[in-house]
Amino acid sequence: MKQLVASLLAPGLDAASATPLNEQLAQLLRQTVLKGQIGPGTRLPSSRDLATRLSISRNTVLAAYDQLIAEGYLETRHGAGTFVAADLPDSYMEISPTPAPAPAALPRAPGLRRPLAGMPALDQFPTALWARLSGSVWRRAGPEHLQHNDPAGYLPLRAAISQYLGAARGVVSEPEQILIVSGLQPGLKLLAESIVPKDHAIVLEDPGYPGLRHAVEPLPHPLEFTGVDTDGAVVPPAGIRAPGLMVVSPSRQYPLGQTMPLRRRLEILDWARRTDALVLEDDYDSEFRYAGRPVSSLQGLDGGRHVIYGGSFSKSLYLALRLGYLVLPAHLAERVVRYRSATDSFPAIAPQMLLTRFIEEGHFARHLRHLRNIHRRRLALFQAAARAHLARYFSFDETDAGLHVVAHRHDTVPLADTMLAALAHRAGVGAVPLSASYCTITPQQGLLVGFANMADDEIDNRLKSLGHAIAQETGF
Numbered sequence: 188m189k190q191l192v193a194s195l196l197a198p199g200l201d202a203a204s205a206t207p208l209n210e211q212l213a214q215l216l217r218q219t220v221l222k223g224q225i226g227p228g229t230r231l232p233s234s235r236d237l238a239t240r241l242s243i244s245r246n247t248v249l250a251a252y253d254q255l256i257a258e259g260y261l262e263t264r265h266g267a268g269t270f271v272a273a274d275l276p277d278s279y280m281e282i283s284p285t286p287a288p289a290p291a292a293l294p295r296a297p298g299l300r301r302p303l304a305g306m307p308a309l310d311q312f313p314t315a316l317w318a319r320l321s322g323s324v325w326r327r328a329g330p331e332h333l334q335h336n337d338p339a340g341y342l343p344l345r346a347a348i349s350q351y352l353g354a355a356r357g358v359v360s361e362p363e364q365i366l367i368v369s370g371l372q373p374g375l376k377l378l379a380e381s382i383v384p385k386d387h388a389i390v391l392e393d394p395g396y397p398g399l400r401h402a403v404e405p406l407p408h409p410l411e412f413t414g415v416d417t418d419g420a421v422v423p424p425a426g427i428r429a430p431g432l433m434v435v436s437p438s439r440q441y442p443l444g445q446t447m448p449l450r451r452r453l454e455i456l457d458w459a460r461r462t463d464a465l466v467l468e469d470d471y472d473s474e475f476r477y478a479g480r481p482v483s484s485l486q487g488l489d490g491g492r493h494v495i496y497g498g499s500f501s502k503s504l505y506l507a508l509r510l511g512y513l514v515l516p517a518h519l520a521e522r523v524v525r526y527r528s529a530t531d532s533f534p535a536i537a538p539q540m541l542l543t544r545f546i547e548e549g550h551f552a553r554h555l556r557h558l559r560n561i562h563r564r565r566l567a568l569f570q571a572a573a574r575a576h577l578a579r580y581f582s583f584d585e586t587d588a589g590l591h592v593v594a595h596r597h598d599t600v601p602l603a604d605t606m607l608a609a610l611a612h613r614a615g616v617g618a619v620p621l622s623a624s625y626c627t628i629t630p631q632q633g634l635l636v637g638f639a640n641m642a643d644d645e646i647d648n649r650l651k652s653l654g655h656a657i658a659q660e661t662g663f
């Protein structure tokens with residue numbers, strides 16, 4: 188055995204290496220144990236013997252043994268020598284000696300690759316204030332904030348959201364009806380799983396937001412689609428056998444931007460009552476209206492019986508915060524919260540406490556007012572630059588709200604919108620292909636172009652380079 192151990196270790200030692208010999212030896216021994224080449228309970232050579240066999244100093248061997256004794260790989264038995272620990276946990280033995288793939292080999296998240304279309308002015312986010320509030324939140328935190336919390340979300344945050352939604356969006360709610368979610372995508376999935384029977388359909392707008400479609404595609408529920416006209420989503424077709432939940436964006440239809448008039452809202456509510464279906468109102472970017480008064484919510488019109496209101500801080504603050512909310516009809520709240528508790532425990536507490544402070548101290552309202560001014564200016568700059576550099580390729584919808592402009596590709600442009608989106612990314616312009624929003628009907632070709640997340644003095648240059656890039660590709 189003495190010879191075996193020495194022969195396993197000798198080839199790996201390199202006297203010329205910058206790593207000290209004792210560390211090299213410890214590393215080699217560790218690997219030998221992990222690979223199972225020397226089994227638990229095996230007696231190792233004495234330090235003197237191993238030093239002689241490896242032609243290194245005894246102190247080097249002692250230092251390596253000491254290190255591995257401290258780590259629990261080896262143990263000494265009084266008077267009997269040094270042994271591989273007899274009771275190495277199984278998990279030690281399962282460690283793969285194959286190195287994990289380097290980070291560069293891992294797939295990168297889409298958000299890391301490309302500028303997105305629907306972002307607010309992220310350069311305006313008050314990072315220093317956020318950091319100060321975060322410190323202050325932690326200084327005040329007690330043991331109660333380090334344990335379990337409410338599965339529906341941090342109650343003071345739910346109270347702050349309830350108050351904000353009542354004033355800003357005409358949403359009727361008690362804090363107990365508010366459920367904090369990590370975004371509307373997971374929110375929709377949670378609703379479908381907890382309150383929509385598996386054989387009842389989820390009805391989506393077509394065109395609509397692909398993120399929400401992706402959230403429910405893996406679920407067992409049948410998917411149905413309802414079209415969109417100049418008033419936004421139309422009432423779902425009568426042929427749907429058992430509609431369970433319709434998702435609709437009445438404030439500003441995604442992607443095309445229509446605001447649903449009162450008559451259509453009443454028709455949809457009437458449909459929901461007749462079919463006993465629920466409606467999820469996706470109010471994803473209603474904070475951003477740059478002219479006129481915001482239209483009040485569908486939820487308020489319904490009194491919150493059939494309508495679940497959904498909002499997100501992804502646009503009003505920043506996407507990576509991963510915080511949004513659902514306003515549940517009172518009679519469904521308990522079922523949804525019980526399901527959340529069983530499957531997802533409760534949302535992380537610290538970001539919720541921080542956000543509560545941000546809202547309660549008036550920073551949220553101030554930030555939104557500031558963003559509206561910035562966005563209004565950037566929209567005007569964008570429209571002027573688009574007319575100057577891109578009119579040959581697109582016609583741009585007029586808009587006075589939201590975070591993106593719809594650019595319809597002229598039929599004469601011989602490039603697919605996926606290619607145009609790639610050119611936009613290279614020019615530093617956040618854009619997604621319009622065709623990606625379509626599911627069952629012939630996709631329109633165009634781009635949803637973000638205008639808010641480019642500094643004022645970048646807008647003209649970036650649209651100009653996009654124009655150049657398209658000209659180069661198309662030859663006109």
Ligand SMILES: Cc1ncc(COP(=O)(O)O)c(C=O)c1O
Binds near residue numbers: 372398471499500511
């Ligand atoms: C139409 C629409 N709905 C909802 C969302 C919000 O998704 P989440 O809250 O999961 O970030 C977005 C975000 O881009 C959106 O564009």
